[in-house]
Amino acid sequence: MTLFDPTRHEPLIETDWDEHVARATIQHIAAGTHASFNPDTYWPTHSLDGGPSDTLTYLYHGACGTFWALAFLESVGATAPGVDYAPHYSTLLERNRIALQDESAQSLASYMMGDIPILLLEYEHTPTEQLADKLADLILSNLDNPTRELMWGSPGTLLASKFLYERTSDERWADLFRLTADKLWSELLWSPEHACFYWTQDLYGKQSTYLDSVHGFVATAVPLIAGRHLLSDERWSGWRERITTTVSRTAVVDDGKANWHAQLVRENANVAPHLMQFCHGAPGFVICLANMPGDELDTLLLAAGEATWAAGPLKKGSNLCHGTGGNGFAFLSLYRRTGDSKWLHRARAFAMHGIAQTMAAERQYGQLRYSLWTGDPGFAIYLWNCIHGTASFPTLDFFFTDIK
Numbered sequence: 001m002t003l004f005d006p007t008r009h010e011p012l013i014e015t016d017w018d019e020h021v022a023r024a025t026i027q028h029i030a031a032g033t034h035a036s037f038n039p040d041t042y043w044p045t046h047s048l049d050g051g052p053s054d055t056l057t058y059l060y061h062g063a064c065g066t067f068w069a070l071a072f073l074e075s076v077g078a079t080a081p082g083v084d085y086a087p088h089y090s091t092l093l094e095r096n097r098i099a100l101q102d103e104s105a106q107s108l109a110s111y112m113m114g115d116i117p118i119l120l121l122e123y124e125h126t127p128t129e130q131l132a133d134k135l136a137d138l139i140l141s142n143l144d145n146p147t148r149e150l151m152w153g154s155p156g157t158l159l160a161s162k163f164l165y166e167r168t169s170d171e172r173w174a175d176l177f178r179l180t181a182d183k184l185w186s187e188l189l190w191s192p193e194h195a196c197f198y199w200t201q202d203l204y205g206k207q208s209t210y211l212d213s214v215h216g217f218v219a220t221a222v223p224l225i226a227g228r229h230l231l232s233d234e235r236w237s238g239w240r241e242r243i244t245t246t247v248s249r250t251a252v253v254d255d256g257k258a259n260w261h262a263q264l265v266r267e268n269a270n271v272a273p274h275l276m277q278f279c280h281g282a283p284g285f286v287i288c289l290a291n292m293p294g295d296e297l298d299t300l301l302l303a304a305g306e307a308t309w310a311a312g313p314l315k316k317g318s319n320l321c322h323g324t325g326g327n328g329f330a331f332l333s334l335y336r337r338t339g340d341s342k343w344l345h346r347a348r349a350f351a352m353h354g355i356a357q358t359m360a361a362e363r364q365y366g367q368l369r370y371s372l373w374t375g376d377p378g379f380a381i382y383l384w385n386c387i388h389g390t391a392s393f394p395t396l397d398f399f400f401t402d403i404k
Contacts, residue, residue, distance in 0.1 A: 001252075001254040001255075001272050002272055002274075003252060003254060003257055003258070003259040003272055003273060003276070003282075003307050003311075004259065004273070004274060004275070004276035004281070004307065004310075004311040005274040005275070005276075006311075008274075008275075008276070008314060008315055008316075009276070009311045009312040009313060009314055009315060010312060010313055010314075010315050011312060012312050012313055012349060012350075012353055013313075013352065013353045013356055015349075015352040015353070015356070016352070017345075017348040017349070017351070017352060017386075018352065019387055021352070021355060022351060022352075022355065022383045022386060022387055023078075023383075023387065025355050025358065025359075025380070025383060026073065026078050026079065026380045026383050026384060027079060029358070029368060029376045029377060029379070029380040030070065030073055030078075030079040030082065030377075030380060031079075032368045032376075033066065033069075033070060033368060033370055033376070033377055034070070034082050034083055036367070036368070036370065037083065037085075039088060041055050042055060042056070042057070042062070042063035042066070042088075042092075042370075043056075043063060043066060043370035044367055044370065046365065046367065046369040046370065046371070046374075046375065047365065048369065048374070049061050049369070049371060049374055049375070055095060055099075056099075056371070057092055057095050057096040057099050057118075058096070058099075058112065058113045058114075059111070059112050059113070059117035059118075059372065059373075059395060060112040060113055060151065060321075060371070060372070060373045060374070061371040061372070061373055061374040061375065062096075062371065063088075063092055064092060064096070064117050064118050064121065065117075065371055065372025065373060065377070065378070065395070066370050066371060066372060066375075066377055067085045067088070067089075067092075067121060068117070068121060068372060068394070068395065068399075068401075069372045069377035069378060069380070069381060069394065070082060070083075070085065070377065071085075071121075071401050072381060072394065072401045073377075073380060073381065073384065075401040075402060076384060076401075078380070078384045086121075086122075086125045086126075089118060089121055089122045089125070090122075092118055093115060093118045093119070093122075096114070096115060096118060097115070100113070100114065105141075106141060106142055106145045106152075107152065108138060108141075109138040109139065109141050109142035109145070109157055110142075110151060110152045110153075110156060111150065111151065111152075111156025111157060111159060111160055112150065112151040112152070112156060112373070113151060113152065114138075114152075115134075115138060116135065116138055116139075116156070116157060116160050117160075117395070117399070119131055119134055119135050119138070120135070120160065120163065120164075120399055120400075123135065123164075123167075124167075124399075124400050124401070124402075127167075127168075132164075132168075132170075132172075135160070135164065136172060136173075136176065138157070139157040139160060139161055139176050139180070140176065140179075142154050142156075142157045142180075143179065143180060143183050144183070146200075146201075146202035147201050147202060147203050147215075148184065148187060148199040148200065148201050148202075148220070149199075149201050149203065149210060149214070149215040149216060149219060149220070150213075150214055150215065150219040150220065150222070151214055151215060152203070153201070154180050154183060154184060155184065155219060155220040155222075155223060157176075157180060158177060158180040158181060158184070158220075158223040158224070158227070159222065159223040159226075159396075160399075161173045161174075161176040161177040161180060161223075161227075162177055162223050162226055162227040162230070163398070163399040163400060165177060165227075165230065166400070167400050174230045177223075177227050177230050178230060178231065181224060181227075181231060181235070181239075182235075184199070184220065185235070185238070185239075187199060188242065191264060191265075194249055194250060194264060195245075195249055196245050196246040196249040196250060196264075197217075197242045197245065197246050198211070198217055198246060198264045199216075199217060199220070201215055201216070203215060208263055209263045209264040209265040210262060210263050210264075211246075211250055211260055211261065211262065211263060211264055212260070212262050212279055212280045212281070212284055213278055213279060213280075213284025213285065213287065213288045214278075214279045214280075214284070214321070215279075216262070216263075217246055217264075218247065218260075218284065218285050218288045218289065219284075219288060221243045221247075221288055221289060221292070222288050222396060224239050224243070225243075225289070225291050225292050225293075226291060226397070228240075228293075240292075240293075240294070243289075243292070244292075244296050244297060247260075247285065247289065247297060247300065248296075248297070248300065250264060251300050251303075251304075252272060252273055253300070253303060254272075256303055256306055257303050257304075257306045257307035257310060258282060258300050258303035258304045258306075258307055259272075259273040259276060259281055259282045259304065259307050260273060260281065260282065260285055261273045262275060262280040262281075276307065276308060276311040276314075276327070277314055277316075277321070277322040277323070277326060277327060278320060278321055278322065278326030278327065278329070278330075279321050279322050279326075280322075282304035282305075282307045282308050282330070283304070283308045283326060283327040283329070283330035284326075284330075285300075285301070285304055286301050286304045286305055286308070286330040286333050286334060287326075287329050287330055287333050287393055287396070288396075289301060290333035290334070290336060290337050290391065298337075301334065301337070302334065302338075304330070305330055305331060305334045305343065308327050308330050308331070309331070309346055311327075313327070313350060313353045313354070313357070314327060317354075317357050317358070317361055317369075318353075318354030318355070318357040318358045318361075318376070318379040318382075319369070319371075319373065319374045319375055319376075319378060319379060320372070320373050320374070320378040320379065320382065320393075320394070321373045321374050322374075323354070323357075323374075323379075324350050324353055324354040324357060325350070325351075325354050325378065325379040325382035326382075327350060328346075328347045328350035328351060328354065328382060328386070329347075329382060329385070329391065329393055331343045331344070331346040331347035331350065332344070332347045332385055332386065332389075332390065332391035333391045333393075335347065335389065335391065336390070336391040344386075344389055347385075347386050348386050351382065351383055351386040354379055354382070354383075355383075358376055358379060372394060372395065378394060381394045
């Protein structure tokens with residue numbers, strides 16, 4: 001059985017790990033990103049992310065995420081102090097609301113596309129009660145969002161609540177975390193066919209049953225695992241059992257390798273999964289479950305890592321969401337979980353391949369790809385993690401750059 005589509009991948013470039021090259025690539029990406037900034041349009045939109053007239057504002061693939069990435073790289077000393085972008089946060093918020101004017105009112109509370117991350121940027125720079133109140137109102141307004149996934153729905157604002165609690169120790173955020181988690185608990189469905197729990201997502205005009213690490217079940221596990229100390233022992237025990245059950249019973253395992261379908265309910269139940277990237281497939285499961293306590297899932301996570309390695313780098317470039325950098329983060333996560341140096345070696349091998357992809361794409365398109373989740377600043381953060389042997393996935397494992 002083939003657990004991935006070979007046509008979506010390419011052979012690994014056999015290049016030895018070179019920390020100097022990795023650091024130089026980080027500097028090149030940061031310098032090029034700073035140099036391309038325009039206060040009116042932010043950054044040139046890459047043709048793979050939108051049209052030439054689009055001004056993208058989002059955390060996922062717009063200016064918010066690029067502001068965040070540059071601040072992170074500066075905060076860890078990966079780049080020299082650059083431009084202070086804080087004066088642009090207020091106009092970014094205004095433009096983001098214009099960009100979302102055709103979406104539902106709840107879209108403003110989206111973690112990856114809405115106002116939440118922009119307000120978090122502002123709050124980190126200048127924490128005020130007024131900003132805190134705006135964030136709390138947005139989180140509360142997202143409680144009943146029927147998308148039930150990380151990008152738009154309450155799992156994203158569950159993550160924001162956790163980050164704010166870590167930042168402030170204010171019980172307001174712990175209360176919102178528990179309220180959101182309880183709501184998600186009440187919305188879980190049981191599949192007799194698959195003998196597991198799942199959510200439906202009312203997303204993009206249709207109802208789905210995603211399992212993946214952006215729109216699906218395992219993405220929601222991220223804030224629940226990371227914020228388990230905010231839950232009662234009984235409630236966390238219930239979540240742990242449900243997460244373990246669903247992940248285990250939906251895995252497709254063959255010859256020591258594992259992958260997952262994008263959705264629980266599929267037209268053809270006998271077709272093997274074919275996507276092998278962060279947003280859909282084994283790499284995302286490894287990253288999202290890397291901090292799961294206990295060893296019940298260890299065999300599956302290691303099998304997922306082997307499948308990711310067997311598939312090789314993605315043709316879609318070096319980015320985090322559906323590229324080589326995102327898949328490499330799975331290896332970093334397994335290195336952190338197991339201490340086995342082979343995973344760090346594999347992550348660094350993907351890093352060198354991703355560097356070549358980044359440079360080739362810049363030549364092809366005549367510009368860098370200025371975004372966090374789909375572009376080069378996100379890949380620069382992956383390189384930084386490879387240098388230090390860490391596995392802090394940006395805006396998923398942490399948001400505030402002085403709490404990592």
